[in-house]
Amino acid sequence: MSENKILFSTGSLDGLSKEIGKLTNVDESKLKLTPDNADSGLAKLVLTLVELIRKLVEKQAMRRVDGGSLTDEEIERLGETLMKLEMKMEELKKHFNLTDRDLNINLGPLGDLM
Amino acid sequence: MEIIIYALLSVKEDSSKLNFKLKGMHGLLNAEIYALQEGQVSAIVSNISRTDLITDSTNALLFAGIIDSLSQDFSLLPMRFGSLMESSEAIIQMLERNYTAIQKNLNQVEDKFEYGLKVFCDSAKLKADLLEKTKLNTQTTEPSSREAKPSVYREWVNKKLEEHRLEELLVSHVDKVIATITEQLSDLNAVTKFKKMLTETTIIDALFLLKKDQNEELMAVITSLQNQFSGLNFVMTGPWPPYNFVEITIK
CATH class of the missing domain: 3.30.70 (Alpha-Beta Plaits)
Incomplete structure (x- = not known):
């Protein structure tokens, strides 16, 4: 298309291009399974799902804490459980050489998973 | 040889305007662009061989450019890149089968x-x-x-x-x-x-x-x-x- 389609922007074009790139570059977050990387590919898939569920549980727990419906003992127990879960996830990510970014799948037009 | 569809557009009384517009345009792979009409709906198409059509960003942008140019003068429904049918008869039949839905969508985007x-x-x-x-x-x-x-x-x-x-x-x-x-x-x-x-x-x-x-x-x-x-x-x-x-x- 010949004409300029950007009608309004206050930021730099470089910055805009970078942001658009983040939205459209889904390639790096795709699951690339091959016979050589079946272990790590599967680990990435499984850990992505586990991390999603862990974050949902954590979010719901924080809603309940914020709502004031938990006792001191319940908050302590909740904190201990969620903290240990988080530490275990860190161990697993380290074991499979994965980062937070690896586990955040881009769902294209829907955006990032987490 | 297949036929690629760029867009479906509404032509009420301005078919001469459409023909004039299409004469000044080139399709993918420099193919001629023409219209296949059914009632008040036209499919804007080119004859293209499936094997010659490479799916890359250059062709995708050319395809989008053709739709963009048409949209300046007509109300249209853009087709997805790579929308190919085997013959003009098949396209006319498709327009007949979907005529009501196409008209409804064209009315929603008319002059927008x-x-x-x-x-x-x-x-x-x-x-x-x-x-x-x-x-x-x-x-x-x-x-x-x-x-x-x-x-x-x-x-x-x-x-x-x-x-x-x-x-x-x-x-x-x-x-x-x-x-x-x-x-x-x-x-x-x-x-x-x-x-x-x-x-x-x-x-x-x-x-x-x-x-x-x-x-x-x-x-x-x-x-x-x-x-x-x-x-x-x-x-x-x-x-x-x-x-x-x-x-x-x-x-």
Whole structure:
């Protein structure tokens, strides 16, 4: 298309291009399974799902804490459980050489998973 | 040889205008562009060999450019890149089968363009600003028994609770921005679609369907929004053919 389609922007074009790139570059977050990387590919898939569920549980727990419906003992127990879960996830990510970014799948037009 | 379809458009009494327009255009692989008509609907097509059509960004942009050029003069439904059918008879039959749905969609986008609005932010800075404004009290989970020092688990919960509240603040702020945009566009009778929190920095991805002559009013609204929310970066693109406002499943 010949004409300029950007009608309004206050930021730099470089910055805009970078942001658009983040939205459209889904390639790096795709699951690339091959016979050589079946272990790590599967680990990435499984850990992505586990991390999603862990974050949902954590979010719901924080809603309940914020709502004031938990006792001191319940908050302590909740904190201990969620903290240990988080530490275990860190161990697993380290074991499979994965980062937070690896586990955040881009769902294209829907955006990032987490 | 197959036939590629660029767009379906409404031709009521201006078929000579369409023919004149098509004469000045070239299709993919420099093929001739022509119209196949069924009632008041025309399919804009070129004869192309499937094996010669390479699916790459150059051809995809050429395809989009053809649709964009047509949309300047006609109300149309853009087709997906690579929409091929085996013969003109098959295309006419497809138009016949889907005539009502095509007409309905054409009426919805008649004399309208699509515009895109993306709102970016520095989320860390925005969260800090929102926190400053609301003066959140993050110490509400202190144990009632007033222990000498909060346990490591309690500290962890406090940290997560603060993050959670910041996230809620950000979402609430984005909802406020969307409500303001919707309100300011209501005078233009715009059809709107919003997605929010796509990434850490892209907080709103919106689409508007507006009358072709409302460009200036839209720009005035966006300028006003940018002034109102100076910490955000508004980027408006368009006019586009109505890619995201066509709801039809071709039978």
